[in-house]
Amino acid sequence: MADLETSLLQALHAQEVIADSGDLAKSLGVEHIVLVGTIRSLQASEMIIAEDIDHFRYVLTDEAQGYLTAGSPEAQVFNAVPAGEGITLAELKARVPGEAGDVGFKQAMQQRWLALDKSAAGEPRVVRKVDAIEDRTQQLLADVTGGRELPKAEAESLAKKRKLIKPEQWKTYKLTKGPKFALERKKPATDLTFEMMSKGTWRTQEFKDYNFNALGVPPPSGQLHPLLKVRSQFRKIFTQMGFEEMPTNQYVESSFWNFDALFQPQQHPARDAHDTFFLTKPANTPADRGVDKDYLNRVKSVHEMGGYGSVGYGYSWKLAESEKNLLRTHTTAVSSRMLYRLANQPGGFKPAKYFSIDRVFRNEQVDRTHLAEFHQVEGLVCDRGLTLGDLIGVLNQFFSRLGLKKLRFKPAFNPYTEPSMEIFSYSEQLGKWMEVGNSGMFRPEMLRPMGLPEDVNVIAWGLSLERPTMILYGIDNIRDLFGHKVSLSMVRKNPLCRLGL
């Protein structure tokens, strides 16, 4: 091909004009159709200009090919009829069989070369009317084959009536030099290469136009999970606000720390098997393991009879109930351990700000908005003389970091906080107030038995990590976010989390 292209370009360079590419093909010894590909390609590169030349000629049909040597059907029929007495029709058919016989007899009769003699008795006989004929049809066919032009009327008759010849059209080209004519084609490059740079050919290299409408190739990469990206931002907000993270890496907890220490009575509905995963293995945490005996008795007593200014719940507190193991229903179980530690650490009480974000478990049916496990975000401040105003202040600080600047608070009930407040935020996007979390001050019945000083208060709040994440990313089914049914393409396409920027 390259040779053909070079030959063409050289011929054009020598002749300036190639009047007909058909001649060029002949001189190059190739079929014209082969040359057409080269012409088109050079034309697209604007190296040559090709003008169409339309061609027309007649060629023989398959039927006519035989007549070229054997003579036209009418000549064959004439020659088969002996001079003189002639021949019967049946005999003639036997001598010139098939279509040639039928057509030839009809033509010869029309030309008045033959006649039908019915004068004698018996069958009519075909007899010659002339002595000799000239086979004009055969001659015309020979002319077509020889490329000679036919008289128009005869050509049409042969093509249309007798279908012995057919028209044929084709194109060749008149070739002249194009604006980018050169003896050798320069192929435009698609990319800048090391070779071009080392040889310096990039300076003269032509570059193919770049398709700017397509997207680029995605980089090979891993991705972080959307919910955990949000978790990372929450962690930053907390630590920037001076909060210390609690060790929440312990899902198995005793009822004592999950409920009793929080002054949650043993008949509370949350302690129902319907709401909480109780464990058969390990089934219990013996009270003598890890809980100080005096503290345990203070907890029992505050449930049963009160104390520290409380009347208590007035029921018979069961040790066995407090020993039952469960999967923690809230990270506040961890807070209660941490607060106890804070009250009883060497050197005595010191103020603390704690946070955690970790899994909690509820024995619920899984649906679009509920999972049996989810992440709880929790923050608490433990210091002397804290007030409800401090809680409102710290909540405003925290939620404004999340972009929720307009808050209001609703009285609520929670067994271990008093006062308790539900946190609502006004969503400008949705045009309504939405509940965004829960908060309160831990009850004295929880704090005083731990040994925290009288003037120490604890303000705390909590929310789920999943809900704000679902709102943030427009996810309406929690299973699309957390669990094995997550869509990997969602994870891959998820943008970075801007909370706390």
Place this chain on the structure above:
Amino acid sequence: MPTVGVNRDKLFEKLGKVYTDEEFDHLCFEYGIELDDVTSEKEMLRKELASTVAKGGDSKLAAEAAAASEEVIYKIDIPANRYDMLCVEGIARALNIFRGTQSSPQYNLADMTGKQPLQMVVKPETALVRPFVVCAVLRGIKFDPARYNSFIDLQDKLHQNLCRQRTLVAIGTHDLSTIQGPFTYEALPPEEIKFVPLKQTREFNAKELMQFYLENDQKLKKFVPIIHSSVVYPVLYDANRVVLSLPPIINGAHSAITLDTQDVFIECTATDLTKAKVVLNTVVTMFAEYASTPFTVEPVEVVDALGNRTLYPDLSYRSLTLTTDYVNSLLGLQLPGEEIVKLLTKMQVAAELGPDGKELLVQVPPTRSDILHACDVAEDVAIAHGYNNIPKRIPPTTTQGRELPLNQLTELLRAEIAMSGFTEVLTWALVSHAENFEFMRRPDDGITAVEIGNPATADFEVCRSSLLSSALKTLAANKDNALPIKLFEVSDAIVLDPSKSVGARNERRLVAVFCAKDSGFEVIHGLLNRVMEVLGVPYKEDPAAAGSPVTYHWSPSADPAMFPGRQAAIFTGDTQVGLFGIVHPEVLAAFEVPYPVSALELNLEPFVFNQFYESLLEPLST
């Protein structure tokens, strides 16, 4: 949180004011209750009907819906400790007092001078099954259909909440004119208790009645187990051996209250006396507003098995002393004593200021069983003052922010693994037993996994002791993704550990899987090497490892979850900390993963150390 449905117009009638939904919603918000839904009986039935359409509809329901009232019903969420707001009477009373349009009623016992109160005599056998009973009488009640329904609904709501589905307390109410004291509270073998129960026309003995309810009554059958296995059943009789009730299941038909009932006898039997008293107080204080002498209740004398006599209900007001300083310092306010007294009045709590102007002598009414401590009084002050009127302050507490080292390392490592081309997933800690063991071809040795006793679904039978099953589930759920799929997760596995006080511990682990047409074993091996590289832990055989206090190495292993000959255990020192290899095809088949998978699971906790190789693990409990 209980939800109470009240007729809106009846409520507004009691409030003496018509609110828009928005206005009422706002009032609820201020008080700490919540207008959850605005509906009607007709609409509720219509919704129920719509849900049955798929099943061919319910013609009875359709007829009910057509005939149902279109009157607007407010569904109101009530805080779980405000039993005095579980009926329209209580809600209206609380809101009226809050708005200052009504003063708190004084709840009284009827003056019984010269009269012998009705008696309830408790037999010792009741201690075997349901030891307590408390009673009261409401005289001259005027019922109408709305009040009657509210009376029944309140008992229902109490049974569902405070009474814990009748296990702790059960309420029986009776038309006093049909029965005669003294009454007895007994416990008898079920065959000996014979009566016509409510809604039935023939006599049953208690044993056959339990069977009857188990077989025929959807509502009552769930209460049968409370006494079913007891040798004796609790029962209340009147002086003529008429059965009042078989608590906590059903009342007798004989003493049923009707719209015409005027004198109502109320008994609450219980396993918890404190709650029985609260329940009785709630019923009588709410409905005493319809008594001939409003807010006055006739007491009943309960004679316990030891012969001790106690008058019920106990409508005494509990005294509580606190100071204005306490209230103000808890709330961050500087309210004068008079203002605090005024605010408490709005919350049905009467208070008096002591001579020093600082002491607050508070009278807690019998309706407010939720007030246990001075902090509850302070909260009432805050609600009446308005939470949103409390000035905010930033706590002065200065502390240092700090991440848990284990979690900080997790954050750092997650980013590194994502940089290595793996996509992070986040899966559940709860799995089925089969997913943790059988699917993994790992036998349950009984000392590995934490087991749940009462899972709501079979998907959550154990806590995963390995993260790999969750990663395989994720692969199975994402089969249509282009290969290779590279996933990782850094989460906690949970394992039994008798050395821990709770008997189990979390273990922070990394799991990574590579899934393609070929196993990609070398990819996972390479990830292990990379993870160790970023952890700064050299391979034992590496010359650079000389002198490093921590190194790692691997050696061929035989874990049943992995393909034989294509797996290795990972060690640091002599301790195995992980495993990598090609996952066994039978494991993949069990999880329905059609392609080969290579996996790595690694315990990260041995690598939680600082630059001096000091461990930074800080367990919550020992």
